[in-house]
Every structure is written in C-alpha cells, then in structure tokens.
Amino acid sequence: MNHPENNDEYKGLTVNSGVGPVSIVNPYLNRKRFARKRFTADDYVKGILEGNTAILGQAVTLVESVNPEHQQMAQEVIEKCLPYSGKSVRIGISGVPGAGKSTSIDEFGVHVLKEYGGKLAVLAIDPSSEKTKGSILGDKTRMEKLSVHPDSFIRPSPSAGSLGGVARKTRETIILCEAAGYDKIFVETVGVGQSETACHSMVDFFLLIQLAGTGDELQGIKRGIMEMADGIVINKCDGNNVEKCQLAATQFRNALMLFPPSESGWMPKVLTYSGFYGLGIKEVWDMVFEYVDHVKANGYFEHRRNEQAKYWMYESINEQLRNNFFHNPTIVDMLQASEQAVLEGRKTSFVAAKQLLDSYFALLH
Numbered sequence: 548m549n550h551p552e553n554n555d556e557y558k559g560l561t562v563n564s565g566v567g568p569v570s571i572v573n574p575y576l577n578r579k580r581f582a583r584k585r586f587t588a589d590d591y592v593k594g595i596l597e598g599n600t601a602i603l604g605q606a607v608t609l610v611e612s613v614n615p616e617h618q619q620m621a622q623e624v625i626e627k628c629l630p631y632s633g634k635s636v637r638i639g640i641s642g643v644p645g646a647g648k649s650t651s652i653d654e655f656g657v658h659v660l661k662e663y664g665g666k667l668a669v670l671a672i673d674p675s676s677e678k679t680k681g682s683i684l685g686d687k688t689r690m691e692k693l694s695v696h697p698d699s700f701i702r703p704s705p706s707a708g709s710l711g712g713v714a715r716k717t718r719e720t721i722i723l724c725e726a727a728g729y730d731k732i733f734v735e736t737v738g739v740g741q742s743e744t745a746c747h748s749m750v751d752f753f754l755l756i757q758l759a760g761t762g763d764e765l766q767g768i769k770r771g772i773m774e775m776a777d778g779i780v781i782n783k784c785d786g787n788n789v790e791k792c793q794l795a796a797t798q799f800r801n802a803l804m805l806f807p808p809s810e811s812g813w814m815p816k817v818l819t820y821s822g823f824y825g826l827g828i829k830e831v832w833d834m835v836f837e838y839v840d841h842v843k844a845n846g847y848f849e850h851r852r853n854e855q856a857k858y859w860m861y862e863s864i865n866e867q868l869r870n871n872f873f874h875n876p877t878i879v880d881m882l883q884a885s886e887q888a889v890l891e892g893r894k895t896s897f898v899a900a901k902q903l904l905d906s907y908f909a910l911l912h
C-alpha cells in the first residue's frame with residue numbers, strides 16, 4: 548500500500564519543525580510540534596547556561612545528529628559554550644562487559660555527589676552499541692540510584708558512526724555539560740579495543756575496573772591499556788572472592804612497578820572494592836581526588852588538557868578529511884570498481900589508493 552506520506556497530495560502537509568512529518572491519520576496528534584518554537588543557537592546556550600537539563604538534552608541530540616543543519620547549529624552552540632567549559636574533573640571509567648561498570652558508576656556517582664557536592668554527568672563512548680545493541684553504556688536503567696538523583700545527567704553513548712565520530716560527539720557533549728554546571732564528568736567505556744584510547748584522550752583520570760579471575764590476570768590485559776591507567780580497581784571484592792582480589796591486586800602492583808615513571812609524577816594505585824556491596828568506594832575516590840590535587844599542584848593537569856586539545860584538533864581534521872573524501876560522489880562511484888580491481892589482483896592496493904586520491908585532489912582544483 549502506498550503510504551499517504553509518499554503521496555504528492557500530502558506532501559505539503561509536512562512541517563519543517565525539525566522533528567519530522569505530521570501524522571496524516573491524525574494531524575492534530577502533532578499539534579505541539581506546530582507550536583514548538585525552533586530554537587536558535589542562543590536559545591540553546593541560554594538554556595544550557597541556566598542548567599536546564601531538557602535543553603541540554605536537546606542540544607546533545609543536535610551534537611549527535613548527522614543532519615548537516617543540526618550539525619551546524621551544534622557547532623555554533625558548542626563554540627558559544629566553550630568559554631564556560633573546562634571547569635570540571637573528567638574521569639574515564641573502563642572495564643570489560645560484566646566488570647561491574649554500571650553497578651559501580653551508580654555507587655561511585657552517589658558517593659561523589661554526597662561527599663563533594665556539585666553536579667555529575669555520566670557520558671559514554673561505545674562505538675559497538677549500534678551493532679551489539681545489548682551493551683548500551685550509560686544506560687539509565689542500569690544506574691538506578693543515579694538516574695533519579697536531581698544532580699545527575701546520564702546520557703548513553705551516541706550509537707551512530709565510527710569510533711572517531713562517536714568519541715568526538717562525547718567530547719563535545721562534555722563541553723555542553725560543563726557549561727551547564729556539571730563539575731564532575733564520568734566517561735564510561737568498554738574495555739575492549741580502541742575505545743579506551745579515545746576515552747583516555749578526553750579525561751583527567753583514567754580508572755580501569757578489573758576482575759580477579761584465574762590467577763593470571765595480567766595475561767589478558769594489554770600493556771598499553773595498563774599504561775594509560777591512573778588507577779586500577781579490582782571489583783567484586785566480596786564474599787569468598789576477597790582473597791583472589793587481593794592476590795590480583797598484588798600482581799597488578801608488581802606489574803606496574805616495572806613501568807617507567809609517568810610524566811605526571813603519579814604512581815598509579817591498585818585498590819580492591821565491591822560496587823555491589825558498596826565496600827571500599829571511599830578509598831577509590833580519595834585516590835582520584837588525591838591525584839587531582841597532585842597534578843593540579845605540579846601543572847600536569849593543565850598540560851594534559853592542552854595536549855588533549857591539540858590531539859582533538861588533529862582528530863577533527865582527520866575525521867573531516869576522511870568524511871569529505873568518502874562522501875564525494877565521484878569517489879563513491881569509483882570506490883567499488885577500485886575495490887574489485889584490488890580483490891581480483893588487477894591493481895595493487897597502493898596504485899588503487901593513489902588513483903583515487905589523485906582523482907580526489909584533481910576535483911579540488
């Protein structure tokens with residue numbers, strides 16, 4: 548059946564409210580959408596600076612949108628919020644699925660708000676969430692206490708796009724949250740693959756959640772990831788798991804001692820805790836804030852933020868160049884044939900790449 552919205556007769560009935568077409572079945576269903584004012588960038592900025600979470604949420608939706616018009620508006624909002632951002636402590640929290648991230652973040656968040664006051668935003672980077680569906684990070688239903696806390700803002704990972712794209716959106720969301728007065732930001736990420744590197748590149752403290760397992764905990768963990776950690780915490784240290792956790796902690800401490808001293812002058816700590824039973828939570832956060840005091844005093848805090856800003860400048864350039872190349876209609880037309888030629892051995896990868904790039908550069912002139 549031809550849907551009414553595909554019928555020319557009804558084409559004029561769509562409304563450019565930025566939210567989609569009006570229902571033909573019941574045009575009054577969307578009455579509110581007619582009434583809804585289209586926000587300008589200044590409206591968003593004003594709402595954000597006032598700490599209006601509904602407007603903050605809508606602005607984050609703009610950041611996540613792939614619609615070029617929304618993107619343009621998002622960039623304007625971000626730019627205007629930038630002078631009000633930066634005044635927060637950003638903490639990355641990583642762990643494999645099942646490590647207890649959401650249970651812990653719920654507990655950590657409540658503790659931090661109670662002990663240190665202020666406002667907390669929980670964001671996430673999970674480039675896999677579109678594919679796996681199951682592992683949604685920053686999922687409110689998995690953070691029961693925090694999701695009803697008046698001083699928290701929880702936002703799941705943007706699901707569309709490459710890791711670079713997802714991470715950039717999270718980074719931009721940090722700016723909006725800070726402008727809205729969130730002075731503590733958690734960035735949750737899955738402890739598999741590249742997303743830790745992306746997370747590490749936008750936080751002040753990187754906390755790695757580990758589990759005690761079979762006694763060879765260090766086997767499965769990549770050296771690079773351990774090097775990124777400012778603190779390693781072994782979760783589920785409860786019941787008859789306590790001894791195993793303490794043993795794992797000793798192994799991690801010994802391993803860390805072999806690493807060269809970090810640029811920050813901070814020796815990463817290893818602690819055990821239980822997110823589920825709320826044991827050892829205070830110690831974890833005493834450690835985080837001890838680190839923050841340490842690096843604020845020796846200038847490393849500023850240095851790391853500056854390095855991250857530089858990194859993100861290059862990342863944005865890379866991402867935009869890549870997008871521009873891969874969305875160029877001529878390149879889109881050529882890509883499949885080139886790929887086929889490489890697969891059939893008629894061209895080497897390098898020749899095919901060079902021809903594509905040459906064609907692209909020729910188009911720019």
Ligand code: GDP
Nearest residue numbers: 643644645646647648649650783821822823824
């Ligand atoms: P995530 O996938 O990393 O977010 O992990 P979850 O927070 O969903 O936890 C995975 C499972 O571990 C759940 O069944 C939790 O109840 C359990 N769990 C989380 N923290 C603890 C803990 O401290 N002790 C114990 N015994 N179980 C925990």
